[in-house]
Amino acid sequence: MTPLSRPQMAWRAAQDIDNGWCVNLGIGLPTMVSDHIPPGREIVFHSENGLLGMGPKPAPNEVDPDLINAGKGLTTLITGGSFFHHADAFLMIRGGHLDLSIMGAFEVSERGDLANWTTEDPNFPPGVGGAMDLAVGAKRVRVLLEHTTKDGSPRIKAKCAYPLTAERCVSRIYTNLAVIDVTPQGLIVREIVDGLSFDELQQRTEAPLKLANDWGPLVPKLAH
Amino acid sequence: MTPLSRPQMAWRAAQDIDNGWCVNLGIGLPTMVSDHIPPGREIVFHSENGLLGMGPKPAPNEVDPDLINAGKGLTTLITGGSFFHHADAFLMIRGGHLDLSIMGAFEVSERGDLANWTTEDPNFPPGVGGAMDLAVGAKRVRVLLEHTTKDGSPRIKAKCAYPLTAERCVSRIYTNLAVIDVTPQGLIVREIVDGLSFDELQQRTEAPLKLANDWGPLVPKLAH
Amino acid sequence: MIDKQVASIAAALDGIRDGATILSAGFGAVGAPDDLLDGLLAKGVRDLVVVSNNAGSGKRGLAALIDAGLVRKVICSFPRTDDPRAFDAAYKAGRIELELVPQGIISERMRCAAAGLGGFYSPVGVGTKLADGKEVREIDGKRYVFEKPLRGDVALLRAHRADRWGNLAYRKSARNFNPVMAMAAELTVVQTKQMVGLGDIDPECVHTPGIFVDRVVVA
Amino acid sequence: MIDKQVASIAAALDGIRDGATILSAGFGAVGAPDDLLDGLLAKGVRDLVVVSNNAGSGKRGLAALIDAGLVRKVICSFPRTDDPRAFDAAYKAGRIELELVPQGIISERMRCAAAGLGGFYSPVGVGTKLADGKEVREIDGKRYVFEKPLRGDVALLRAHRADRWGNLAYRKSARNFNPVMAMAAELTVVQTKQMVGLGDIDPECVHTPGIFVDRVVVA
Numbered sequence: 066m067t068p069l070s071r072p073q074m075a076w077r078a079a080q081d082i083d084n085g086w087c088v089n090l091g092i093g094l095p096t097m098v099s100d101h102i103p104p105g106r107e108i109v110f111h112s113e114n115g116l117l118g119m120g121p122k123p124a125p126n127e128v129d130p131d132l133i134n135a136g137k138g139l140t141t142l143i144t145g146g147s148f149f150h151h152a153d154a155f156l157m158i159r160g161g162h163l164d165l166s167i168m169g170a171f172e173v174s175e176r177g178d179l180a181n182w183t184t185e186d187p188n189f190p191p192g193v194g195g196a197m198d199l200a201v202g203a204k205r206v207r208v209l210l211e212h213t214t215k216d217g218s219p220r221i222k223a224k225c226a227y228p229l230t231a232e233r234c235v236s237r238i239y240t241n242l243a244v245i246d247v248t249p250q251g252l253i254v255r256e257i258v259d260g261l262s263f264d265e266l267q268q269r270t271e272a273p274l275k276l277a278n279d280w281g282p283l284v285p286k287l288a289h
Numbered sequence: 290m291t292p293l294s295r296p297q298m299a300w301r302a303a304q305d306i307d308n309g310w311c312v313n314l315g316i317g318l319p320t321m322v323s324d325h326i327p328p329g330r331e332i333v334f335h336s337e338n339g340l341l342g343m344g345p346k347p348a349p350n351e352v353d354p355d356l357i358n359a360g361k362g363l364t365t366l367i368t369g370g371s372f373f374h375h376a377d378a379f380l381m382i383r384g385g386h387l388d389l390s391i392m393g394a395f396e397v398s399e400r401g402d403l404a405n406w407t408t409e410d411p412n413f414p415p416g417v418g419g420a421m422d423l424a425v426g427a428k429r430v431r432v433l434l435e436h437t438t439k440d441g442s443p444r445i446k447a448k449c450a451y452p453l454t455a456e457r458c459v460s461r462i463y464t465n466l467a468v469i470d471v472t473p474q475g476l477i478v479r480e481i482v483d484g485l486s487f488d489e490l491q492q493r494t495e496a497p498l499k500l501a502n503d504w505g506p507l508v509p510k511l512a513h
Numbered sequence: 514m515i516d517k518q519v520a521s522i523a524a525a526l527d528g529i530r531d532g533a534t535i536l537s538a539g540f541g542a543v544g545a546p547d548d549l550l551d552g553l554l555a556k557g558v559r560d561l562v563v564v565s566n567n568a569g570s571g572k573r574g575l576a577a578l579i580d581a582g583l584v585r586k587v588i589c590s591f592p593r594t595d596d597p598r599a600f601d602a603a604y605k606a607g608r609i610e611l612e613l614v615p616q617g618i619i620s621e622r623m624r625c626a627a628a629g630l631g632g633f634y635s636p637v638g639v640g641t642k643l644a645d646g647k648e649v650r651e652i653d654g655k656r657y658v659f660e661k662p663l664r665g666d667v668a669l670l671r672a673h674r675a676d677r678w679g680n681l682a683y684r685k686s687a688r689n690f691n692p693v694m695a696m697a698a699e700l701t702v703v704q705t706k707q708m709v710g711l712g713d714i715d716p717e718c719v720h721t722p723g724i725f726v727d728r729v730v731v732a
Numbered sequence: 733m734i735d736k737q738v739a740s741i742a743a744a745l746d747g748i749r750d751g752a753t754i755l756s757a758g759f760g761a762v763g764a765p766d767d768l769l770d771g772l773l774a775k776g777v778r779d780l781v782v783v784s785n786n787a788g789s790g791k792r793g794l795a796a797l798i799d800a801g802l803v804r805k806v807i808c809s810f811p812r813t814d815d816p817r818a819f820d821a822a823y824k825a826g827r828i829e830l831e832l833v834p835q836g837i838i839s840e841r842m843r844c845a846a847a848g849l850g851g852f853y854s855p856v857g858v859g860t861k862l863a864d865g866k867e868v869r870e871i872d873g874k875r876y877v878f879e880k881p882l883r884g885d886v887a888l889l890r891a892h893r894a895d896r897w898g899n900l901a902y903r904k905s906a907r908n909f910n911p912v913m914a915m916a917a918e919l920t921v922v923q924t925k926q927m928v929g930l931g932d933i934d935p936e937c938v939h940t941p942g943i944f945v946d947r948v949v950v951a
Contacts, residue, residue: 137760144712147719155836159629192810198836361541368931371938379617383848416591422617631876634850657850718937
């Protein structure tokens, strides 16, 4: 059994983005999703500091210090993009105007609760950024996370142990082992990596899972 | 005794507008105020449909059907003016960003209550427009009205008989007979037209008046 | 590829049903989506609730919808215009309901809906008839009226220029309610005189980003 | 004649007092009024409450104010940056208070103040620690947290271009918090690289109308 690499996880999430969607990608791994949009789909990326139509990193000759993304990295604007102020950027988020938010997560619960803003590490001041706004506001919230912690503890829990970002907000979970939907009937497994059985997946998951009738293998079409 | 004409009332109100103020003029008589700004003062007129820097009526060759004022008459934009949307136009009003609102009034009370939106005439549907927003929002609200009704009844009342636009909002009253301030000490008369005594003014006013120590004659420097 | 342009007024209005709440932009006649309103009339949807600053003038647009008896209720700040006969007649005959809202509160309630908020406290109308029946609350020594979000099923707009993403630019005072209504409806439909190429509207001067727009028709 | 341009940073900051609430624009370093913040440091006003998305990076601007012990409290969404040593040190030493606010709620609370409203109901943070102690209300079947307006004594901005009326245009993502903070303070002070003639900023593309601006300084 080979778990997905981080780029493969981003690739998998990218396959589920429809043509024309407005999408916000969280800082870190979710940012990679934009590198794997299937050809022929025109996607509008939103950045909470006030951009729609965010493009790739600039080439050295395109660098503009006034043009950054939410992670404060340099970025570009594609043709058709626009600039607006911060309150409008979050009106878009909170008002349900984004088709999709993809974020990282520390933990997700059975009912879709999300914990991704603080581990309460006393050595650092907490920071929340736009995570709570995105979690309650976007039409769909999907998360990318390793299926377990480094020491093997499950991160898909009956109940989140870390402080919540929002309740009942996540609709789909992409891990390095599986694709899982959060539904009123509970967590439904859609795809599992080759070589891992459903029972083995359940062992790595605290919350109870159900296997979808039409489940399939999770096969990344991207080199590891 | 000669009461002020309507242009003279507008002239009088214009004298009290300071250089640099952002001012909203109500429909009707207040609109005339902009014709009488003393030379050397640069005033920025606001229109609630989304303009700052409203200018005079257009010359025939300047007419633009997309450029109207709150009264739906054709207007112009002066250099430095700007366009914005309706929610921003009223953010300016409600948030205390306008230095002055000048409106017409049916009645004003002793404590500065304003009634200027409906006479409850059953023959017409009521309309409120932006009067309530302006009355509570501008830094200063001043009103222009005839001192009495056509049949001689006072319009400066102990208590308004018509439905209120807002409570305790008016700070200065310009009539065809006097200039009166609304203060915590009551209504203070600043100016009276020549040939009218304070007692005669009080007879035409329901609310009790006090004469300012430094009161003076109301002398319009504009032909009748 | 994203292309929000549709070929006809009928296609632009497809799916709008009886009973819909319509946000109809414009201030007086300026910036009003007359061709879309005419299309609604032709379509014959009825029992409409229309949110607009005024309640129609003359015989076209909103006035024609009211004359045809298709409008159940108008939410506006000032129903009367220079030629208010359609609304006046319906109002006197008791054929139409009027909800009068202070002008700035119409747009603020729509923005509230657009921003995903549950309501706000407004100083406007406190102590007046228009606050009758509304919750009043004192906050830091000042009284406010509770106002709820106002959302449309459909927004009908008129823009000066549009591109295939639905980015819009308006002209002068025709902007008025258009950007706010664009954000506050489930379905946002725009009539424009001019389709332009993607990028032709300066990214610094897009008045309504395409995220808020569903359909654009040239009219 | 209106002329909001002042000759120096010191003149731009005249009258700002100890204990002031400062709205400090920018997202990271972009659009941040570094020269005005340096001026505050030179002025030596203390006991400041600073509202900003982040809590300073490196050794300049807000970080320098914090290092100098002039900031009593920061209201922000994400204090840490790529070089957070100034805030981290003050925080660990208990020398600074942190009010953590979800990012969109910072700007919405400022807009609420700017719009003269008494507060609003927000869906953000419901059921989380950041709603502790806040009023929660169910409206139409959904739970919301009550949020109050956030007003500044002073807003410090950075614009790309400005004119003598205080009309402003920003550049690309440097717009961020600037237009919202411009509206939400008693005194709004702007640094700009470029003063332009009145009318040089297209009236259709003024990002902050001059009504919100008090002083402009070239820096």
